[in-house]
Amino acid sequence: MEEQTKKFQDALDNKQSNPAFLEFGGKPFEDRHAEFETFPIYQLEADHALNLAFEAATADLGNKVLDIRENRDNKNFRTSYDKDVQNFALLKRMFEIFGKEKEVEHIRDAVDMGINRIVDGIIDMNAVIEACGIEIRPRILRYESELSESMEELKTVEMAREVLGRFEKIYQVKTNFRSHHI
Numbered sequence: 001m002e003e004q005t006k007k008f009q010d011a012l013d014n015k016q017s018n019p020a021f022l023e024f025g026g027k028p029f030e031d032r033h034a035e036f037e038t039f040p041i042y043q044l045e046a047d048h049a050l051n052l053a054f055e056a057a058t059a060d061l062g063n064k065v066l067d068i069r070e071n072r073d074n075k076n077f078r079t080s081y082d083k084d085v086q087n088f089a090l091l092k093r094m095f096e097i098f099g100k101e102k103e104v105e106h107i108r109d110a111v112d113m114g115i116n117r118i119v120d121g122i123i124d125m126n127a128v129i130e131a132c133g134i135e136i137r138p139r140i141l142r143y144e145s146e147l148s149e150s151m152e153e154l155k156t157v158e159m160a161r162e163v164l165g166r167f168e169k170i171y172q173v174k175t176n177f178r179s180h181h182i
Contacts, residue, residue, distance in 0.1 A: 037114040040065045042079045044119065049132035051079060052167045056136040059143065059159040060152060068109055084110040129171055136164050 039054035040046075051065040064082045080088075088110040095104045107113055122128055140160045146152035 037116045038118065040079050040081050041118055042111045042114060042116055043077055044079065045077050046079045047166060047170055049129040049167060049171060050118075052163050053132040053135045054081070056139045056160050056163040059139065059163065060156045062159070068111065078109070078111050080110045088113075133167060133171070136160070136167055140164060
């Protein structure tokens with residue numbers, strides 16, 4: 001992390017036009033576009049508590065976190081969410097249509113455009129996992145309340161419940177959580 005911080009600070013000190021100094025394939029380059037992403041956390045597996053909390057928080061949008069690694073044996077995770085994957089394909093096609101495919105040929109997927117350093121700031125992953133469980137449960141209650149007022153759809157509640165089920169299975173958390181059964 002210190003090395004990345006130093007590179008970023010050096011770029012700022014040198015007053016480069018784009019301070020986001022990136023490396024692709026071991027070669028430094030200055031990209032013209034970058035996404036500063038908060039969620040999903042693409043350095044963590046799709047079913048990590050943080051990414052599950054993202055899915056629960058966006059169940060009304062139907063977001064799903066996907067593992068987009070080409071080689072599943074690779075321990076370096078590459079996760080994105082379904083809409084980023086779809087939009088990246090559209091972005092690449094637009095560059096082709098306008099004859100600018102060279103501008104994005106070095107970018108394999110949406111993760112290559114993203115900048116997300118959240119993992120580097122986590123000092124207590126167990127506390128984060130606990131907080132994620134605490135985050136997911138009230139989402140279900142909110143969606144159920146909105147469903148009872150005809151402001152939400154049943155599929156949103158079902159998706160959030162499914163996320164909680166995966167969370168509890170993965171982290172073997174037994175809860176006394178009681179949702180309103182619709």
